[in-house]
Amino acid sequence: MENQKMKALVLEEFGQPLVLKEIDIPQPNQGEVLVRVESTPINPSDASFMKGSYSSSRKAPCVPGFEGSGVVVKSGGGEVADSLLNKRVAFTAGGQNGTFAQYATANANFVLPIEDDVTFNQAASSFVNPLTVIAMLETVQQANAKAVVQSAAASALGRMMVRYFKQHGIEVINIVRRPEQIQILKNEGANIVLNSNQEDFLPTLKAHAIELNATVFFDAVAGPLTGQVLSSMPNGSTAYVYGALSLQEASISPTQLIFRDQSIKGLWLTKWLTTISKEQLKTAILKLQKLIKTELRTEIAQECSLQEGSQAVRQYIKNMSSGKILFKPQLQ
Numbered sequence: 001m002e003n004q005k006m007k008a009l010v011l012e013e014f015g016q017p018l019v020l021k022e023i024d025i026p027q028p029n030q031g032e033v034l035v036r037v038e039s040t041p042i043n044p045s046d047a048s049f050m051k052g053s054y055s056s057s058r059k060a061p062c063v064p065g066f067e068g069s070g071v072v073v074k075s076g077g078g079e080v081a082d083s084l085l086n087k088r089v090a091f092t093a094g095g096q097n098g099t100f101a102q103y104a105t106a107n108a109n110f111v112l113p114i115e116d117d118v119t120f121n122q123a124a125s126s127f128v129n130p131l132t133v134i135a136m137l138e139t140v141q142q143a144n145a146k147a148v149v150q151s152a153a154a155s156a157l158g159r160m161m162v163r164y165f166k167q168h169g170i171e172v173i174n175i176v177r178r179p180e181q182i183q184i185l186k187n188e189g190a191n192i193v194l195n196s197n198q199e200d201f202l203p204t205l206k207a208h209a210i211e212l213n214a215t216v217f218f219d220a221v222a223g224p225l226t227g228q229v230l231s232s233m234p235n236g237s238t239a240y241v242y243g244a245l246s247l248q249e250a251s252i253s254p255t256q257l258i259f260r261d262q263s264i265k266g267l268w269l270t271k272w273l274t275t276i277s278k279e280q281l282k283t284a285i286l287k288l289q290k291l292i293k294t295e296l297r298t299e300i301a302q303e304c305s306l307q308e309g310s311q312a313v314r315q316y317i318k319n320m321s322s323g324k325i326l327f328k329p330q331l332q
């Protein structure tokens with residue numbers, strides 16, 4: 001496959017639309033594999049990366065996309081990489097060129113062979129959100145909390161949290177921003193879903209948070225919501241900001257910090273991955289084989305070809321709660 005070309009969506013400059021181009025098929029280095037990409041989702045991290053507001057070593061021009069699924073067609077050498085040859089896999093691509101292309105390279109340690117009954121579409125979102133929810137459960141267990149609050153709860157990750165935390169006996173107080181999102185979460189088995197645009201939102205949240213002693217807040221929105229929600233939670237509570245969907249700074253009053261012992265921290269999967277051992281990573285990734293079919297599954301809204309490029313990204317941003325939009329790079 002050396003010197004052969006492939007179709008890819010290229011981000012020439014941050015903030016500019018994606019351009020469909022023919023570029024060289026990347027070659028795997030030692031410990032890497034080359035994957036023929038079958039499905040790859042558009043995530044909030046991609047939208048943020050394309051705007052130039054995401055922390056990544058990837059520089060423009062480049063191919064965006066952080067995760068996907070496909071078939072391993074070449075090994076760059078090494079025991080793990082060789083063992084993956086010809087396997088159907090889910091993978092994450094952290095190098096200079098990502099998954100919005102017909103082929104992508106991946107570190108073999110971040111490649112998960114998928115079971116025969118898992119489709120490429122189901123497997124495409126196996127890493128970013130599922131591993132973050134696993135990291136979140138670990139955070140909750142370390143804090144010895146029995147209940148948490150989450151914002152943007154109708155997101156793919158929010159729905160995973162509802163299912164996975166229920167399985168582990170953790171109560172979730174869910175915050176959404178539209179009335180129709182309440183039923184989406186009830187259908188997932190959520191007990192408490194609050195609309196932040198309702199007048200009685202904060203007093204109702206406070207009653208639940210105090211009753212359940214919910215001391216951890218997973219916040220994907222930031223802005224004024226971070227401090228408002230935290231102020232309705234018990235003294236000593238911590239907000240873990242893991243997304244910035246409002247595109248605003250997270251705010252908290254000094255009173256909360258000084259007199260109520262409340263705090264704000266960040267939570268980032270990339271950082272969490274550096275805190276666990278190779279063995280722990282292997283165990284977590286193997287766990288995903290079953291979990292992506294059950295608690296950590298992802299709803300899919302639509303498939304798009306690479307030709308639909310930036311139009312697909314715009315459509316996703318307009319309608320994020322409907323499920324993931326997937327690029328199907330092999331579609332002509």
Ligand SMILES: NC(=O)c1ccc[n+]([C@@H]2O[C@H](COP(=O)([O-])OP(=O)(O)OC[C@H]3O[C@@H](n4cnc5c(N)ncnc54)[C@H](OP(=O)(O)O)[C@@H]3O)[C@@H](O)[C@H]2O)c1
Nearest residue numbers: 044152154155156157220242243245246267268269320321
């Ligand atoms: N830190 C990490 O390591 C990490 C890892 C994975 C994911 N994340 C973050 O997790 C979040 C969810 O990701 P996802 O893939 O699950 O997203 P998703 O499925 O695309 O859903 C995004 C959700 O956010 C809601 N939303 C968008 N803008 C909002 C705003 N200004 N205020 C309140 N809600 C808003 C959307 O609701 P509407 O339909 O109402 O717009 C939708 O329900 C993102 O912020 C992502 O960056 C972080």
